[in-house]
Each structure stands twice: as structure tokens, then as C-alpha cells.
Amino acid sequence: MGKAGRVACIFTPYVLTIASLICIIMVGLGCTKSSSDTLNNLYFMRIDLQNITSEGSETVTEIENLLEQYGITDVSAQNVSNVLSKLQQDSTLADFYQIGLWGYCDGDINNKKTNVTECSKPKSEFYFNPFSVWGLDSSDIKDELPSEYNKVMNIYKTVSKWMFIAYLVAFIVTIVEIVVGFFAICSRWGSCVTTLFALLAFLFTAAASITSTVLFSIFKSSLGTTLKAYGISLSMGKNIYVATWLAVAFSLGALIFWTFSVCCCSGRSPYGHRNNNNTRGITAEKAPYTYEPLGAGQVPYGHQQPTSYPAPAAHGGQYPMTTTNQRSNAYEPFRHS
Template sequence: MGKGGRIACIITPYLLTIATLICIIIVGLGCTKASSSTLSNLYFLRIDLSNLTNGTDTTSEIENLLEEFGITSVNASEVEDLVQQLASNEADSLVKEFYDIGLWGYCDGDIRDGDFETTHCSKPKSEFYFDPLSVWGLDNSTAVKDELPSDYNKDMKIYKAVSKWMFIAYIIAFILTIVELLVGFFAICSRWGSCVTTLFAFAALIFTAAASITATVLFVVFRSTLGNTLKAYGIKLSLGKNMFATTWLAVAFSLAATFFWVFSVCCCSGRSPYNHKNRNRGLIAEKAPYTYEPIGATGALPPQQHHTSYPPPPNNSYPMTHQPQHASPYEPFRHS
């Protein structure tokens, strides 16, 4: 198998690596452009504030919600006061009906006839995490902070730290995947190139999987814990299926690419069977030309009987090892 076979052997992992890179790029592009419905629908978590901004829940309804979810850190009056502040004319210009959280930033907009229409996306920021009070301009309001659940600040600190690690993991996975593609060119030449590429592919797989696992665990836990508390305020949390499908597709492509890179190390050497260095392999050494030996010496044919002046032996035949050297001028010979 020559260079053509070598190229055919690595084309599969190379295409899978490209697919991994595309998925990681799509994850990074989520919630970065309001005018694109495709990119605006790529989010990890959606925060629906439509009930909160309308302020439709009464005190009795809030009490029922607090009792339903077992929330004891706040009472109905505190929740109602916070909802009124957020739904007031002063806050209404800042608080939107929904927020979508992405890797680099967030998008917000309004809900019209049941459709989520994105109107604005924040500028991309490294190590981004969504701070609702900062986004709403209420981070300096002590009255609002006092009326939030006691676990709110603790949960936000954990969310901030994990979001930072998730962002770093995605960036490292992106860089390693690019390096994997660049080093993959050298895999055409030899198995050593495949071996080095496999190392980068394995590292890219680790960070891609780590980022996807972190994102999944973070927002699932965020929705299940803090989401129950926020339901008392009329806030609903939901996960973005498109974003999680994309990030886990990146993991699947990266895993498949790593497997085939390992396969290219074990097979498809790329060495031509017609290489001049291998031409003399497997050949049997032959005797020099013009070298002959009597056929009778090997027992291939029985010794021919000739009339000679020598007295015949008792058994009328000559032993193979004592046959006369010149029994006949026409003694048959064979080429070695």
C-alpha cells in the first residue's frame, strides 16, 4: 500500500476532526447575533420572565408556589415586593421578557404570540457568566438583594466559577482541534505522524468532553435547584436542546476521530511494495553460472550402464558414491 492508500486511511479521521471543529465553532457562535434566528436559538439556558414582568401573580398564588416547592428562605410579601420593583416602570425599560445564555454572552427579547423574538445580544466576553442583577441594573440595590433567597449569592458564586472553567475548556478544545488538523497533514507521510496526531486528538477529546459535561451538569443543576426557587417569582428556566445537541455531537465526532487516528497508527504504513530498498528481499541466492553437477550424483536418474574395461562389481552396479568420473564422454549434466 503506497501513498494513495495512506491518504485513504487518514481521510476519515481528518473529516471527523473538521466536523468536531465546526461543532465547537457553532457552540461559540450561539447568542452572538440577534438578526440570525439560527444563532439566537443556540443557548444553554433560557430565562422566561414574561410572568414576572406582567406581575400577574397575587400574594396567595405566591404563597402556594412557596409551599409547593418548599421554599422557606423568603416569604410571600418579600417576593411580591421584588416582583413589583422589577415590573415597575423604572425597571421595565431594562427587564426583558426572556434571556438566552450562551458561551460568550446573552441575548434578550420579547414574546409575541408565543414566539420568542430576539432583539438584542450582548457583546462577546471571555469567561462570561450571566448576572441577572447586573443585567437589570439592580446590582447596587440593597432592597432587592435583601428580598432574594439566602442561597442566591452562594449559588451565583458556584455558577460563576464553573462557567469560567467551562469557557476555558471550550477554548482549549478549540485550539487542540486546530492543532490536530495541522499535525494531521504529517500523518500522510508515516505512522509517526499519525502517532503525534493521535496524542493531540486524545487531548482534544478530553477537553471537548470535559466542556460538554460541565455545561450539561451546570445548567441542569442550575435549572433544578435555583429554578424551583425562581418559580415563586414567576421565572421559568428551560434548557436549549440545540446547543446541547451540538456540543455532544462535537464529543461524538472527536471520539470517532481519535479512534480512526489510532487505527492509522496500526495500519496503512504508506510504504510502497515496489520500493527499491525492498527489491532484493526474499530472493534465494543461486550458484554462479556455468556450474554443473552430474545428474547421477543427486540420485535424480539412475546411473547409466556403459561398457568399460573395468571389471563389474558383484552386484553389477556402481555405488552412487563410487561412480566413475568419466564413464562416458556424453554423461548428462544439469544446470544448478
């Protein structure tokens, strides 16, 4: 397979790598621009506070049973009610909040239609701290919080930091993979190096996608049912998870095809191999009836090998005339086969 075949073999993983990069960029752009409806629909989780109330729709016993079901034993229904009551009194809340990778957006809901009004400034290693975002850092609010609140928030902060780093590394390594992929056209060594970067890109993209999916799934399952009784609903975004798992699928496909290009799709032509004498591997057979030089010790066709006789003593051991002046490269008249 020549260079053209090599280029065709590299084309597929190259396109898959670019597609994976585009998906990662879409994840990073979510919740960064309030005027873009497309980017506003890219969020990990939405917190809907439109119908928040401090009076639960269920009984105190039912709420406490739900808290115990998810391992929240140091929080009572009265604690939740007190926090939400002060939340309504002490702050001006938006109808909803959307959490992205670099920040969050908030807005209003009119006739069941969401309208994003503002997005936070993008920040590295972002995590959503509800009381900080809502301006509820006063001591009277914190007094109503459970004792393990800070511990839970520290875990969430650590996981969010790792998730951000994983997405960032996946983005950088995927770009490097695209750049190094140019050298894969020239040789299998280029494919080998590109495959190493493709493996790193896949691992970090998959790790980031798994982290984000598991993290917000736990939040929704553990808190969603309880908070729903107080008019607060949690929902996971759809588009951003489609984008992040498509990035994983494209990255995996690119890794497979880059690996295939290391084993196959050589850029050398099968007719271009030479032997040690720098000649073609296939030699032509000599045609009959052609002239060729005679080597040492060969005699022309039809001639006999001259016989040496001792020179007579009368001439001093030498012949008066010799007829041995023959051409060393005489040609055979015809070669018969």
C-alpha cells in the same frame, strides 16, 4: 499499503476532526448576533419573564415546601414575592433572555413568536448575573436577597469560567489536531503525535459539554418549579446541546481512527523492503546453460588439475618453457544442472 492507502486511512479521522471543530464553533457563535435566526436558536438557557407576577399562583406553604425540597431554607415565599415586586417596579424587562457562551440576547414575544432585539457584546469568561443585567444593583433590592445569594453566584461564576476555558481549549487543540494531521499522511510518527492532540481535544470537549449540561440542568430543576409559580419559566436550549454533544461524538470517533492509523495503514510498500546488501529480498534462481566466471581453484569442465613435478637439475631447477599462462577468469562452456 502504499501512500494512496495511507491517505485513505487518514481521510476518515480528518473529516471527523473538522466536523467536531464546526460543532464547537456553532456553540461559540450562539447568542452573538441578533439578526441571525440560526444563531439565536443556539442558547444554553432561556428565561421567560413575559408573565412575571409578584403574586404566586400557589399558596405560601406550597412555595416554601418547594424551596425546602431543593435545599433553599433561608428564603421564604415573602422574600421571593418582594424581590419580584420590586423587579417589576424598578426595571424595564425584556420578555425573555437567552444565555450563550460569550453573552446573552433579549427580545420580545408576540403571538408566541420570539423576536431577538439585542445581544450583548461578546465577553470572555461570561456568566449571566441577573441583577446586573436587569440594572437592579440598588441596595433595597439586595436587602431582599437571601444571605447565601453571593455564595451561589460565586459558584456559578467559577463553573461558568471553567466551562468557557474548556470550550476555548477544545477549540484551539482541535485546530492544532487538524494542522498536525497533515504529517500523519507521511508516517506513523505523525499519527502518534496527532493522536495525542486528538485525546486532549476529546477530553476538553467532553468536559465542557458535561459542565454546560449539568450546570443548567441543575438551575432548571432547582429553580424552575419555584419560579414557575410567579410566571417565570426556565427552558434549556435544544440546538446548542445537540451541537456540543455531536462535537464530542465526532472527537471520539476521530481519536479512535487516529489511534488505528498508528497501529495500521503503513505508508510503505510490502515489496519495497531490502536486505543488508541493498538488494531485493527475493533473488532469482540461476538459469541453466549460462556462462559464469570461474573462481579461484576451479577448473574448466573436462580439464584436469595440472600436477606439479620437480624441475630437472639440468635446467637449473627450471623448465625451459612454461605453459601456465592461463586466464584467471576462464568461462565454463556450459553450466549443466
